[in-house]
Amino acid sequence: MRSxxxxxxxxxxxxxxxxxxxxxxxxxxxxxxxxxxxxxxxALELLSRLENHFAIELPDYEVQGVSDFKTLAExxxxxx
Amino acid sequence: MLDxxxxxxxxxxxxxxxxxxxxxxxLIESDREREKERLTYRAFRDRxxxxxxxxxxxxxxxxxxxxxxxxxxxxxxxxAYAILYCGGVLVPLDYKLTPDELxxxxxxxxxxxxxxxxxxxxxxxxxxxxSDATNLKTILVTExxxxxxxxxxxxxxxxxxxxxxxxxxxHRTDIASIVYSSGTGGRPKGCMTTHENYLEQGHAIxxxxxxxxxxxxxxxxxxxxxxxxxxxxxxxxxxxxxxxxLRTLRPEFVRDAFTRYKISYMMLVPLILxxxxxxxxxxxxxxxxxxxxxxxxxxxVNRALTRARPRVWLSRRLLGQVHNAxxxxxxxxxxxSAFIEPATLQFFLDLGIPVANSYGLTEAGTAVSVNDPxxxxxxxxxxxxxxxxxxxxxxxxxxxxxxxxRSKTVMSGYLDDPGLTAETIVDGxxxxxxxxxxxxxxxxxxxxxxxxxxxxxxxxxxYPEDIETIFEGLPVKEFCIFAxxxxxPQRSLAGEQxxxxxxxxxxxxxxxxxxxxxxxxxxxxxxxxxxxxxxxFDEDFPRTASTKIKRNALAERLAQLDRKTMILPL
Numbered sequence: 001m002r003s004x005x006x007x008x009x010x011x012x013x014x015x016x017x018x019x020x021x022x023x024x025x026x027x028x029x030x031x032x033x034x035x036x037x038x039x040x041x042x043a044l045e046l047l048s049r050l051e052n053h054f055a056i057e058l059p060d061y062e063v064q065g066v067s068d069f070k071t072l073a074e075x076x077x078x079x080x
Numbered sequence: 081m082l083d084x085x086x087x088x089x090x091x092x093x094x095x096x097x098x099x100x101x102x103x104x105x106x107l108i109e110s111d112r113e114r115e116k117e118r119l120t121y122r123a124f125r126d127r128x129x130x131x132x133x134x135x136x137x138x139x140x141x142x143x144x145x146x147x148x149x150x151x152x153x154x155x156x157x158x159x160a161y162a163i164l165y166c167g168g169v170l171v172p173l174d175y176k177l178t179p180d181e182l183x184x185x186x187x188x189x190x191x192x193x194x195x196x197x198x199x200x201x202x203x204x205x206x207x208x209x210x211s212d213a214t215n216l217k218t219i220l221v222t223e224x225x226x227x228x229x230x231x232x233x234x235x236x237x238x239x240x241x242x243x244x245x246x247x248x249x250x251h252r253t254d255i256a257s258i259v260y261s262s263g264t265g266g267r268p269k270g271c272m273t274t275h276e277n278y279l280e281q282g283h284a285i286x287x288x289x290x291x292x293x294x295x296x297x298x299x300x301x302x303x304x305x306x307x308x309x310x311x312x313x314x315x316x317x318x319x320x321x322x323x324x325x326l327r328t329l330r331p332e333f334v335r336d337a338f339t340r341y342k343i344s345y346m347m348l349v350p351l352i353l354x355x356x357x358x359x360x361x362x363x364x365x366x367x368x369x370x371x372x373x374x375x376x377x378x379x380x381v382n383r384a385l386t387r388a389r390p391r392v393w394l395s396r397r398l399l400g401q402v403h404n405a406x407x408x409x410x411x412x413x414x415x416x417s418a419f420i421e422p423a424t425l426q427f428f429l430d431l432g433i434p435v436a437n438s439y440g441l442t443e444a445g446t447a448v449s450v451n452d453p454x455x456x457x458x459x460x461x462x463x464x465x466x467x468x469x470x471x472x473x474x475x476x477x478x479x480x481x482x483x484x485x486r487s488k489t490v491m492s493g494y495l496d497d498p499g500l501t502a503e504t505i506v507d508g509x510x511x512x513x514x515x516x517x518x519x520x521x522x523x524x525x526x527x528x529x530x531x532x533x534x535x536x537x538x539x540x541x542x543y544p545e546d547i548e549t550i551f552e553g554l555p556v557k558e559f560c561i562f563a564x565x566x567x568x569p570q571r572s573l574a575g576e577q578x579x580x581x582x583x584x585x586x587x588x589x590x591x592x593x594x595x596x597x598x599x600x601x602x603x604x605x606x607x608x609x610x611x612x613x614x615x616x617f618d619e620d621f622p623r624t625a626s627t628k629i630k631r632n633a634l635a636e637r638l639a640q641l642d643r644k645t646m647i648l649p650l
Contacts, residue, residue: 031603031607033607034603034607034610039351039537039538040351040538040607040608041331041351041352041355044329044330044331045330045331047330048330048331048332057112059199059327059328060151060327060328060329060330061151061197061199061200062199064175064176064199065176065178065606067603067607068603
């Protein structure tokens, strides 16, 4: 079982890869809309990638209103 | 299609439709690749009747208000029908608002009944603002996990009574719903929409966009929004068509729904249409060189053959693979709510996929003008609907002025706000605050806004007054939020953004601490509501005798500054 820290780091790594930003440039507290300059649809694409990686399903309502990596990682952690 | 012009109320029209189309499928609900629900009109009625009976047994009567806060799903429509059957007034609220905002609107609407789904209710129940909404007597929650606390609510699934509910007739002029067009932070704008507004609107739209049994409408815009309520409920249901709901809006599942359910129509916002365009362009670019050249040639042929008007049957033959990706039976997209680049519309037209670009606002009962998908004009938002008059008020030399609308579809007013109603509906004309002109063929073109607000590519209206509370208590002398285009008017709806005008305390600089504070507060807003930048203004803001900021006067003074250099991005 992953720790929350591990999950958070994996979320950050995947987001960096998915949006082609340097590894290590994202922090848990970052707002992903602002930091990555993405829209809500691009955020949904990231969610699909995270679901595949963690082999979970994240219903849309679970991530409604979430805009920072830390909270996103917490929501993922609760479903692992 | 029922003749909506003959009906007195939505409830009466829907009741007849459920009988007339009893064996047709009205609703499909899918969660990813799993189909969760497929209801005929008869099954839909059988689900709604016990709920209507239970509501009536609980004392729900004509004119009572019932709020719905749900994502798009079958129980939204079943609940709405039960409420309308009982003569109630719907209060559809945007489930994407924060719990505090929702409680504020629940309180303002005086709804006595709330219908929601568990993940939303869990958050609502935990919000401190809950104690404000004292009118709520009945709270019904769907899909509550077993043993999960209900916090004073009841299971929607158990709230049913046997026996036939009594149909409660309503008159055309009675209020059918209260739809909030804004006002979560300041002055709530609850548009009181009558049965006549909806029935007339529905009657007019179907003269441009045909609904009939066999049509499948993919509903992805929130049903609380007037557009989906009309296109994803009232119109398909009164014509025996089918509505498809998806419980997840991930692009891959939306794409899958087109082919799985042979979708005919879909309303969407510019952001999604643009995303579809990007996806298709990427696929085309990835084709081997020869295939790409062949595709481009076919697109050119299609463009030449459909220049005068779309011929979908022909385009399906020429560009079969593209059309098959949309299910092969797709007829048209509808898009509205926000600015869309004509090039995006043209991209789809070139593929033989019509896009009906339209214009509307909640106050006008949904659409004012719609492009006919049989002859769309990408540079316009179409012609006014039948029965809707559009007038350009105080046009300049270029013919551009404020768009005013007169129609039986225009709301009766804002709930509990006669002052704002009088400012908005003048001598029977709805003053839209949008700038436009009518071309010689009667098509409406939009050129910007007169009002202080923005509409995002996701179709969200954002009013500065609604987000100012988040900046209260800033260590500055005074502040005020504007739509940048309100200060510096543009002859375009592109690139709308919000700016924060700041008057600093004497001797204080716009330093890193202040910028950090602003950023932190900005991030507390939902992403589409955030301000883009700051404008520093080194004078006292003009104020009324009661010390309220005179926004117009302040905007005029800010307009003297250079937009390009004065907006400091946050």
